[in-house]
Amino acid sequence: MAHIDWLIVGKSFGNCNCDYGCPCQFESLPTHGACSGFEVFEIEKGHFGKVKLDGLRAAMIYSWPGPIFEGKGEMQVIIDERADQSQRKALDTILHGGETEEAANHWWVYSTMSDTHHPTLYKPISFEIDIDARKATAAIPLVLEAEGRPIKSPATGQPHQVRIHLPGGIEFEIAEIGSGSTTTSGAIALTLKDSYGQFNRLHHHGGGVIR
Numbered sequence: 001m002a003h004i005d006w007l008i009v010g011k012s013f014g015n016c017n018c019d020y021g022c023p024c025q026f027e028s029l030p031t032h033g034a035c036s037g038f039e040v041f042e043i044e045k046g047h048f049g050k051v052k053l054d055g056l057r058a059a060m061i062y063s064w065p066g067p068i069f070e071g072k073g074e075m076q077v078i079i080d081e082r083a084d085q086s087q088r089k090a091l092d093t094i095l096h097g098g099e100t101e102e103a104a105n106h107w108w109v110y111s112t113m114s115d116t117h118h119p120t121l122y123k124p125i126s127f128e129i130d131i132d133a134r135k136a137t138a139a140i141p142l143v144l145e146a147e148g149r150p151i152k153s154p155a156t157g158q159p160h161q162v163r164i165h166l167p168g169g170i171e172f173e174i175a176e177i178g179s180g181s182t183t184t185s186g187a188i189a190l191t192l193k194d195s196y197g198q199f200n201r202l203h204h205h206g207g208g209v210i211r
Helices: 085-095 106-112
Strands: 006-016 035-048 057-064 073-080 114-117 121-123 126-130 135-140 144-149 162-165 174-184 190-205
Touching: 006 085, 006 126, 006 144, 006 174, 035 085, 035 126, 035 144, 035 174, 035 190, 057 085, 057 106, 073 085, 073 106, 085 106, 106 114, 135 190, 144 190
Parallel strands: 073 114, 073 121
Antiparallel strands: 006 035, 006 190, 035 057, 057 073, 126 135, 135 144, 144 174, 162 174, 174 190
């Protein structure tokens, strides 16, 4: 079946409850059995059909009682309040896995593996990121506060740099790994402290990661 042509190119920061490295990236089980976290991104260049998405931001909060592939999760999408109605509809569709080939990207997987889809929110989203420096901040009023920073060596106190390279990944090809702390409230309440932080570029379309 033909899909609407869409593209998202931008920068993303994510933080989950796993230890640094996140076993999920290595086809292993979550550090604590369950999986929860969030992602926020800013679109540098994007479209959904003829609808331009440049400059908009969006976020997702998610939680599963076990590994993602076992399902029974819940998720909530938050879209930049600056988006007009057509842009809101476009981003809501993409982040719920619509107009995307089966299992082609992580948004499709997250949506499919979630039994509960909380109502989409439209909020101001503050987001700054420096991927190379492994630093990020994000804030959504009454919903989320998050910070990403480099991992520090317990031996020397110096910043530690490590990357994950996934040539066949459905979320990214290369990500810088750091430390993240996040607090969310509302439909999905999370408190994450010094756990897995991910800083990466997005280059997605309906067929998955563009390489």
